[in-house]
Amino acid sequence: MALQGVIDALKRTTLQEIGVSFSIADLMKDLKIDGNNVYIKVFSPSEKYHDFLKEKIEKTLKSIGAEKVEVEFSSEPPSQRQTQPPPPPPQANPFESRRRIPNVKKVIAVASGKGGVGKSTVAVNLASALKKLGYNVGYLDADMYGPSGPTMFGAKDKKVMARQTPEGDKIIAPEAHGVKVMSIGFLLPSEDTPVIWRGPVLFKALTQFLFDVDWGEEPLDFLVIDLPPGTGDVQITLGQTAEIDGAVIVTTPQDVALIDVKKGIQMFNEVQIPILGVVENMSYFVCPDSGKVYEIFGKSKTEEIAKTYEVELLGKIPIEPKVAEFSDLGIPIVFAKEDSQSAKEFINIAEKIIRKLSLT
Numbered sequence: 001m002a003l004q005g006v007i008d009a010l011k012r013t014t015l016q017e018i019g020v021s022f023s024i025a026d027l028m029k030d031l032k033i034d035g036n037n038v039y040i041k042v043f044s045p046s047e048k049y050h051d052f053l054k055e056k057i058e059k060t061l062k063s064i065g066a067e068k069v070e071v072e073f074s075s076e077p078p079s080q081r082q083t084q085p086p087p088p089p090p091q092a093n094p095f096e097s098r099r100r101i102p103n104v105k106k107v108i109a110v111a112s113g114k115g116g117v118g119k120s121t122v123a124v125n126l127a128s129a130l131k132k133l134g135y136n137v138g139y140l141d142a143d144m145y146g147p148s149g150p151t152m153f154g155a156k157d158k159k160v161m162a163r164q165t166p167e168g169d170k171i172i173a174p175e176a177h178g179v180k181v182m183s184i185g186f187l188l189p190s191e192d193t194p195v196i197w198r199g200p201v202l203f204k205a206l207t208q209f210l211f212d213v214d215w216g217e218e219p220l221d222f223l224v225i226d227l228p229p230g231t232g233d234v235q236i237t238l239g240q241t242a243e244i245d246g247a248v249i250v251t252t253p254q255d256v257a258l259i260d261v262k263k264g265i266q267m268f269n270e271v272q273i274p275i276l277g278v279v280e281n282m283s284y285f286v287c288p289d290s291g292k293v294y295e296i297f298g299k300s301k302t303e304e305i306a307k308t309y310e311v312e313l314l315g316k317i318p319i320e321p322k323v324a325e326f327s328d329l330g331i332p333i334v335f336a337k338e339d340s341q342s343a344k345e346f347i348n349i350a351e352k353i354i355r356k357l358s359l360t
């Protein structure tokens with residue numbers, strides 16, 4: 001089989017079914033042809049798509065005469081240095097197809113390596129703090145598996161409307177506390193509906209969420225995206241499809257959470273999203289009677305980790321029962337109690353992020 005014929009066939013094999021605009025050739029890291037036998041290595045960070053990609057590659061190559069097709073996967077994106085096959089086409093890096101989210105100046109993703117560390121609380125209050133500082137802000141709850149944003153913003157019962165535009169239908173983001181809010185939670189029939197997102201459906205829903213929301217007439221200064229916990233498909237899809245200006249990683253001082261911080265940092269480096277810094281949540285508790293500070297989860301090692309990975313520790317949020325109480329009432333602490341320690345910390349963190357992003 002001729003090398004060029006194989007490359008051409010792989011270039012023609014697009015992956016629109018899973019919502020991406022590149023072809024198999026764009027993902028290719030290695031290709032060897034021995035008679036009618038083909039060995040190919042492709043970039044695919046998520047195992048979920050391995051069966052789909054393998055089947056697609058086999059079908060393509062067998063249709064042009066291959067007998068044996070061996071497919072291997074790599075989580076490393078194709079590099080510029082590869083010598084075999086010949087230099088990739090201009091679109092070789094999957095991150096090059098990233099688009100800017102329309103009508104948004106700066107996009108911030110809030111992530112955590114582990115569930116339950118207060119990522120949504122931080123994302124909601126960061127958006128609120130930016131609003132309080134005078135910016136036009138949107139909040140996108142991309143936690144497809146457990147959307148809590150609408151509750152925390154007191155926006156659970158908001159109706160979501162759509163409008164037709166020359167670029168297609170747009171979902172209009174309702175407003176809560178002056179912040180434009182969008183969440184998959186708005187589109188589910190009830191809070192208890194289990195959402196089972198499988199590969200291609202997830203890609204499509206997330207892409208729509210990222211690009212088809214009407215955030216209002218004025219461009220947003222900041223869009224805060226609340227990611228699901230962990231380092232899975234949503235994060236990778238986001239990294240491949242949208243231009244994110246910076247990521248914030250939320251953790252708690254426990255060792256187990258910190259292990260996941262390392263994973264989070266590595267993942268953002270892999271998907272080439274700059275890290276703005278780490279926020280340590282539930283850092284300490286101040287006894288209201290004595291004013292004594294208790295480090296409930298033990299001595300924090302977040303600073304050490306941040307130094308090792310050369311990321312900034314943006315701030316430490318204390319455990320304050322009011323944070324949870326107001327969250328349940330649908331009023332972010334930044335709006336509900338601006339003199340609380342947590343609210344002050346959130347404002348400090350927002351100011352640091354504004355400074356960092358205005359430099360990029």
Ligand SMILES: Nc1ncnc2c1ncn2[C@@H]1O[C@H](COP(=O)(O)OP(=O)(O)OP(=O)(O)O)[C@@H](O)[C@H]1O
Nearest residue numbers: 115116117118119120121229318319320323324327
């Ligand atoms: N600093 C804090 N002080 C007191 N309670 C807090 C604090 N931060 C978060 N909480 C509470 O902890 C719980 C978990 O927080 P949250 O839902 O923000 O976590 P999460 O990391 O987003 O969780 P998940 O990964 O499940 O989406 C909530 O009840 C929240 O109100």
